[in-house]
Amino acid sequence: NWPFLEEVESSFRQWALDEAVRERLITEFRVATDPLQLARLFDILTVGDPRDVLEVTIDRLRDSAEVAAATLVASLAEFMKLDLA
Numbered sequence: 001n002w003p004f005l006e007e008v009e010s011s012f013r014q015w016a017l018d019e020a021v022r023e024r025l026i027t028e029f030r031v032a033t034d035p036l037q038l039a040r041l042f043d044i045l046t047v048g049d050p051r052d053v054l055e056v057t058i059d060r061l062r063d064s065a066e067v068a069a070a071t072l073v074a075s076l077a078e079f080m081k082l083d084l085a
Contacts, residue, residue: 009040013047022052030056035071042075050079 015021022045029041045053057076060066077083 009044012044016044017048026052026056029053030060033068035068038068038071039075042072042079046079054079 012025016025025041025045029038029045032038032041042053042057054076057072061069061072061076066072
């Protein structure tokens with residue numbers, strides 16, 4: 001409910017197109033556990049070429065101990081326009 005959230009996310013999407021920034025964000029996505037942070041990073045990182053973030057998502061879902069599996073599946077389903085509910 002932050003009034004500048006859309007502007008901040010738009011800026012992050014633009015920054016994520018820079019390779020150095022993108023690598024740092026993907027590294028953060030690999031280790032993040034907070035559902036809100038994961039969902040926002042997923043949305044930001046799927047702009048442009050989404051392959052890297054999709055690979056990380058699939059790798060994380062392979063781990064049976066993944067604590068954020070529900071968030072990752074929901075983000076992946078929304079990205080792929082699937083109804084997995």
